[in-house]
Amino acid sequence: MKRSGGFDCALEQVVALHYSFSCDLPVVCWRPGRRELRIATRAADAEHAMNSAELSFHQRLQPVGRILELDGWFVWCCSAIDGPDGKVHLFCSRWPAELGMAGWSTDSEIVHAVSDRPEGPFELRDVALRGRGGEIWDAQMVHNPTIHKVGVQYALIHIGNRDGRPFTQCIGLALSNWLDGPWRRFDQPILRPSQRRAWDWLHVTNPALLQHPNGQFWLYYKSWDIRDNLFKMGLAIADRIEGPYEKHPANPVVDYSALGKRMEDPYVFMQNGVFHMIMADDNQGIVKQHGGIIVESRDGIRWAEPKLAYDTTDIYFGGKVERFERPQVLMRDGRPAYLYLAATGGRCGTSSPVCLRVRG
Numbered sequence: 001m002k003r004s005g006g007f008d009c010a011l012e013q014v015v016a017l018h019y020s021f022s023c024d025l026p027v028v029c030w031r032p033g034r035r036e037l038r039i040a041t042r043a044a045d046a047e048h049a050m051n052s053a054e055l056s057f058h059q060r061l062q063p064v065g066r067i068l069e070l071d072g073w074f075v076w077c078c079s080a081i082d083g084p085d086g087k088v089h090l091f092c093s094r095w096p097a098e099l100g101m102a103g104w105s106t107d108s109e110i111v112h113a114v115s116d117r118p119e120g121p122f123e124l125r126d127v128a129l130r131g132r133g134g135e136i137w138d139a140q141m142v143h144n145p146t147i148h149k150v151g152v153q154y155a156l157i158h159i160g161n162r163d164g165r166p167f168t169q170c171i172g173l174a175l176s177n178w179l180d181g182p183w184r185r186f187d188q189p190i191l192r193p194s195q196r197r198a199w200d201w202l203h204v205t206n207p208a209l210l211q212h213p214n215g216q217f218w219l220y221y222k223s224w225d226i227r228d229n230l231f232k233m234g235l236a237i238a239d240r241i242e243g244p245y246e247k248h249p250a251n252p253v254v255d256y257s258a259l260g261k262r263m264e265d266p267y268v269f270m271q272n273g274v275f276h277m278i279m280a281d282d283n284q285g286i287v288k289q290h291g292g293i294i295v296e297s298r299d300g301i302r303w304a305e306p307k308l309a310y311d312t313t314d315i316y317f318g319g320k321v322e323r324f325e326r327p328q329v330l331m332r333d334g335r336p337a338y339l340y341l342a343a344t345g346g347r348c349g350t351s352s353p354v355c356l357r358v359r360g
Contacts, residue, residue, distance in 0.1 A: 063316035064355040067120040078353035106164040108143040169203035
């Protein structure tokens with residue numbers, strides 16, 4: 001990409017300004033037309049296919065509190081898994097507090113913490129992944145961890161960039177037989193942006209992995225459609241966790257631009273044969289400003305209308321409304337047991353994970 005002159009220079013200035021004020025915040029709007037009609041039709045079809053009963057995920061949430069508050073650090077993006085040792089293992093991103101919120105894009109690393117209980121307290125055990133330096137795709141930083149058990153291995157999916165700029169951001173994979181590592185990393189990411197001027201050519205981020213009942217690996221992701229300045233959700237599918245991943249022809253599969261709203265940070269799970277996607281509302285008020293949304297699907301491609309997934313921070317923890325993002329779910333016995341999110345504020349005045357119990 002050119003670093004000066006013409007469209008590319010203007011684009012990079014816009015993106016730099018955008019990232020200096022946010023942690024991967026999208027801007028979503030839409031010009032009415034045929035695409036809007038297709039979105040409305042797709043949503044209507046999915047809604048018709050779903051049970052008409054009102055979703056009550058948010059009503060089942062019971063706040064526990066903040067976990068893993070680290071002096072001198074922003075802590076974000078927490079993903080939990082039950083380990084064979086009977087403990088809960090948490091993978092989070094962190095970066096130095098003196099860099100401010102925007103420091104994630106240049107200095108984020110992924111840490112590993114352990115607790116006897118999902119509610120904590122968690123003890124920091126090690127740094128699982130760092131930027132590798134040099135010219136490799138994740139040389140500068142790693143971020144957005146999501147941890148999954150795949151066969152006998154653990155898959156730690158994450159994003160990274162080469163030089164701190166979103167233009168070089170891709171989705172990668174690390175594998176290990178143990179949650180303590182060592183982690184086997186790959187020279188190439190598992191998902192890159194598409195070719196120039198495609199809807200997802202700027203970057204790919206916010207990975208959400210689903211192990212489909214048919215044995216495939218469905219990787220949902222977010223990208224910034226620079227053609228109309230919108231963020232949208234895509235889907236890529238592979239037969240093996242390592243890939244190759246093929247992007248779905250129906251992409252983008254989630255898009256609220258017809259509403260003039262934006263969302264990010266998907267987490268996808270299946271329960272009783274139904275796909276569920278939880279996303280951060282991104283402070284836009286798709287259902288409730290500063291909360292989260294949940295959608296359902298019978299096929300993982302056409303999604304029903306959004307409903308409230310989680311409320312705002314003040315409802316659960318008091319105080320002012322904080323940023324409340326990166327939903328991740330700890331599944332037990334085929335159902336959501338705990339919801340983890342990242343929230344600004346807290347004892348350290350930076351950010352930390354928070355935990356909410358999902359009642360029966």
